[in-house]
Amino acid sequence: MIKMIGVSKTYSNGCVALSNISIGIDKGDFVFLVGPSGAGKSTFIKMLFREILPDSGQLFVNGHNVLALSNAEVPFFRRTLGIVFQDYRLLPNRTVHENIAFAMEVIEAPHREVQKQVNYVLDLVGLRGKAREYPAQLSGGEQQRVAIARAIVNKPSLVIADEPTGNLDPDTSWEIMKIFSRINRSGTTVLAATHDKAVVDAMKKRVIAIECGRIVRDDVKGAYGYEN
Amino acid sequence: MAMRIRTFEYFIRETFISLRRNGLMSFASISTVALSLLILGLFLVIVLNLNHMISTVESQVQVSIYLQDDLKEKDIRQLGTEISQMPGVTAVNFVDKNEALQKFKKRLGDQQGLLTALGDTNPLPNAFEIKVDKPERVKAVATAASKLKGVEKARFGQEVIEQLFRITRMLRIGGFVLIIFLALAALFIVVNTIRITVFARRKEIGIMKYVGATDWFIRWPFLLEGMLLGFGGSLIAVFFLSQAYSALTNQIYKTLTFLPLIPKYPFLTNVSIVLMIIGTCIGALGSSISLKRFLKV
Ligand SMILES: Nc1ncnc2c1ncn2[C@@H]1O[C@H](COP(=O)(O)OP(=O)(O)O)[C@@H](O)[C@H]1O
Ligand SMILES: [Mg+2]
Numbered sequence: 014m015i016k017m018i019g020v021s022k023t024y025s026n027g028c029v030a031l032s033n034i035s036i037g038i039d040k041g042d043f044v045f046l047v048g049p050s051g052a053g054k055s056t057f058i059k060m061l062f063r064e065i066l067p068d069s070g071q072l073f074v075n076g077h078n079v080l081a082l083s084n085a086e087v088p089f090f091r092r093t094l095g096i097v098f099q100d101y102r103l104l105p106n107r108t109v110h111e112n113i114a115f116a117m118e119v120i121e122a123p124h125r126e127v128q129k130q131v132n133y134v135l136d137l138v139g140l141r142g143k144a145r146e147y148p149a150q151l152s153g154g155e156q157q158r159v160a161i162a163r164a165i166v167n168k169p170s171l172v173i174a175d176e177p178t179g180n181l182d183p184d185t186s187w188e189i190m191k192i193f194s195r196i197n198r199s200g201t202t203v204l205a206a207t208h209d210k211a212v213v214d215a216m217k218k219r220v221i222a223i224e225c226g227r228i229v230r231d232d233v234k235g236a237y238g239y240e241n
Numbered sequence: 242m243a244m245r246i247r248t249f250e251y252f253i254r255e256t257f258i259s260l261r262r263n264g265l266m267s268f269a270s271i272s273t274v275a276l277s278l279l280i281l282g283l284f285l286v287i288v289l290n291l292n293h294m295i296s297t298v299e300s301q302v303q304v305s306i307y308l309q310d311d312l313k314e315k316d317i318r319q320l321g322t323e324i325s326q327m328p329g330v331t332a333v334n335f336v337d338k339n340e341a342l343q344k345f346k347k348r349l350g351d352q353q354g355l356l357t358a359l360g361d362t363n364p365l366p367n368a369f370e371i372k373v374d375k376p377e378r379v380k381a382v383a384t385a386a387s388k389l390k391g392v393e394k395a396r397f398g399q400e401v402i403e404q405l406f407r408i409t410r411m412l413r414i415g416g417f418v419l420i421i422f423l424a425l426a427a428l429f430i431v432v433n434t435i436r437i438t439v440f441a442r443r444k445e446i447g448i449m450k451y452v453g454a455t456d457w458f459i460r461w462p463f464l465l466e467g468m469l470l471g472f473g474g475s476l477i478a479v480f481f482l483s484q485a486y487s488a489l490t491n492q493i494y495k496t497l498t499f500l501p502l503i504p505k506y507p508f509l510t511n512v513s514i515v516l517m518i519i520g521t522c523i524g525a526l527g528s529s530i531s532l533k534r535f536l537k538v
Contacts, residue, residue, distance in 0.1 A: 062451070084456070092453035102448060115445075119454035121248050167452065 014040045014171060014202045015061065020070030022056055022226075030056040031067070031226045038204065040170070043197045045213050046206040047237055048223040054206035057223065058175045061204070062094050063087055075171055092120055095164030095201075097174035101156045103148040103163075110135070110144040113163045120167065134162040138192055154185035161192055165201070172196060174205040178212065186212055210237040248458075255462035256469060259438045266434040267470060273430045274474025274523060275481075277423035278516050282482040284416035285512055290503055291409045297501040298398040298405070304383045306369040307393045316391055317367065324369060327385055329378035334370045341365040349496075366393060424523060427474070431527025432534075435467050439535045446536065460536065464528050471524020472517060479513040 015038040022031040030053045038044055046054050059065045060072065063079050072079040075093040082090055103112050110131060117127045135141045138158040148156050157177060164172055174193070178186035190205075190212050197203045207213060213220060213236065220235030221228060260267045306324065308317065317335070325333045336344075342363050371386075373379050379397045387395035439446070449459050486509055493500050 088450075088453040088455045090453075091451065094453075096451050102444070104445060104448070115448070116452040118247075118251060119449045119452060119458060121458070124247055163452075 014038050014042065014075065015204070016071075016073040018071040020060065020067045020072055022053075022060065022065065022067045029226050031060075031223075034070070034223075034226075034228060036221065036228065036231070038202065040202055041197070041200055043194070043203045043216075043218040044205070045216070045218055045220045045235075046204060046223065047208060047213060047220055048229075049208065052223045053226040054223065055175055056226075058173055058204075058206055061173055062091055062096055088120075092167055093169055093171065095161075095167070095169035095172040097157070097160050097164045097172065097177045099176040099179040101148070101153075101160045103156055103159055105148055108145050108147055109140060109151070109159050112148070112159055113166050116163045116166050122167070130166050130168075131162075134166045137165070137195065138162045152185075153181050154188060157181065157185075157189055158192065161189070161196075165196055169201065171202045171204070174203070176207055177205055178207060178209050183211060187215075190216060208237075213237040252461050252465055256465045259442070259462065259466050260469065262441060263434060263438055266437055270427075270430045270434045270470040271473045271477065274427045274471050274520055275477035277420070277427045277523075278475050278478035278520050279481055280423055281416075281420045281519070282478055282512060282516050283485075284412065284420060285515070286482065286486060288409055288412055288416065289508075289512075291405055291412070293503045294501050295402055295405045295409070298401050301398055304371050304373060304379055304386065304395055304397040306371065306383075306386050306395045307366040308368060309391050309393050310366060312367070312391050320389060320391055321369060323389060324371060324386055327382055329373045329375065329382055330371050331374050332372040336368045336370055338363050338365050338367045341368065427471075427523050428527050428530070431467055431470055431524055432531045434470060435463055435528040435531035436535050438463060438466060439531065460532055463532055463536070464525060467524040467526075467528025467531070468521050469524065471520040471522065471527070473520075474524075475517040475520025478520070479516050482516070483509050483513065 015036070017034050017036045020031060020034045021029075023029045034057070046057060048054055056065065060067055061074055061079075063082065066080065075090070077086075077090045077093070079090070104115065107115065113131045113134060114127050117130060122130075132141065135144055138161055140155060140158055140162065143151065143155065148159065151159070157180075161172075161174075161177070164174075172193070177193070178189050181189065186209055193203050193205060194216070217234045217236075220230070220232050220237065222230040222235075308320070312320075321333055321335060324330060342365050345365065371382070373382050380399060383395040383397045386392055446459055487505060490502055490505055493502055
C-alpha cells in the first residue's frame, strides 16, 4: 500500500525534515504516525499525496510510483486517496451535503452515484440529520466528520490524516478515531499523524514514531511512548 | 453523456457565481474591453470605407477636362473632335457650365443654401467628361488633353486617390498604435479580474486538487469567465458601433449622396463577428495568462 525506500527531504532553507526513511505499510493497516512538533510528520504525509517531492529515495503508494507520475497523472493518483486535515477545510458557503458532493462532482462522478454515495457516508459519520446545515452551524467535531465523509466519498483505498484531532477536545477526538476505526474495518488503510497520546495508547494500533526526521520506533501494537 | 452535461452545467454555474461575486471587477473588465473594441471597430470601419472609396474612384476610368471660359462654340466642337480621336478614349461628353451647376446643386441636396453666397455668378467651367477604355491609360490621356489649346486643366481620380491613400496610411499607423495600447489595457484588466477570482476561490481550488480534479477541470470555469468578459465587452462595442454606422449612413444617403460608403449589410455583420472573436480571444488569453501565473495546479 505504502512503500518508502530511503526517502529524504531537505527544505530550501536547509531544514532537514526527513532523512533516509524506509517503511512499508500493508493494505488494511491502521497506523499512527507520532512524534513531537517539527519531527517531520506533516512532511511525511504531504509526500504521500505528492504535495511535495522528496530529494531522494523511492515512494510507492497504492501501486503508483509516486515520483514517476506525470503532472497529468497526479489527479488520477489522488483519487485513490482520502485526505483529512487538522483545520477541516470545508467550504463555508456550501452545505454539508454540498461539501461532500463537491468532491465527487469535480471528478465528474455520475449524478445518481453522487446522491447515493453522499447519503451513505453521511450515515457512516452520523450526520444525515445535518445535511442541509452550513459548516459554521456545526461543532468542530461535526465539521471534522464532514471532512472525513468527504475524504472517503470517492471510496479511496487509503485515508491519510494530518492531526485530525488537533483542534478537538478528548471526547470528540475519541469519536473521530472511532470513525477512522470503522473505516479501517471495512478494509481501507488508515494513516493518521497525531500527537494525541491518550488516543494512541487506547487504540493499540501500529505506531511509527519519528523524531528529527528519523524513524525512532515502529511497534505493531504500540503506545505513544512519550510523556507529553 | 449525462455526465458531460452535468459537468458543463457545473462550469456555467461556477462561472456566473464568480462573475456576480466579482461584480465591480467584472464590470470594469467588460467596459475596458468594450471601449478598446469600439475604438478598434471605428478604425476598422473608417479604414475599410476609405479603401472602398479608393477602389470606387479607381474603377472610374473618367477624366474631366475643364475648358477656358472664353472659347467659341466652334473651338469647343473642334476640341471635342480632337479629344475623341486620342487613343483609348471611348466616349466624350460635353458638360455645359449651367448644366454642371444644376447637377452640383442636386448633389448638395438640403444644403443648397451654401450656394446663395455666389449670387448669380457660376464658378464652374465648361467641361468635357471623357471615358477611357483602361485605367492605365487615364493618366496619359489627361496629360495629353491638358496640353491642348483652350484646355484649362485636366483632372482625373489619381489626385483624390493619393489623398485618400495618405489619410488611410496615417489612420492605419495611428490606429495600430492606439489599438495595441488599448488591447493591452483590456488584457491587463482581464488578467487582474481572473487573478482576483482565483484568489477568491483558492480554498475550492485546493480541495479540488486534493480530491483529484484534473487541471483542465479546475481551469475551465476561469477560462469561461475570461471569455465571457471579452465576449460581453465585444457585444457592447458592436451595439454602439452599429448604431453609429447606421446613423452615419442614413445621414450620408440623405445629404452627401455621392460619397461611396460601404452599405450596412453585410458589412456591419462581418465587422461585428470579427470584434466578437477578438473580444473572446482577449478574454481567453487574459485568463490563460492569469491561470499560468496564479493557479498553481
Ligand atoms: N515549507 C517549509 N519550508 C521550510 N521548512 C519547513 C517547511 N515545512 C516544514 N518545515 C520544517 O521541517 C520540519 C518538519 O516539519 P513538519 O513536517 O511540519 O513537522 P510536524 O508536522 O511533525 O510538526 C520542521 O523543522 C519545520 O520547521
Ligand atoms: Mg504538522
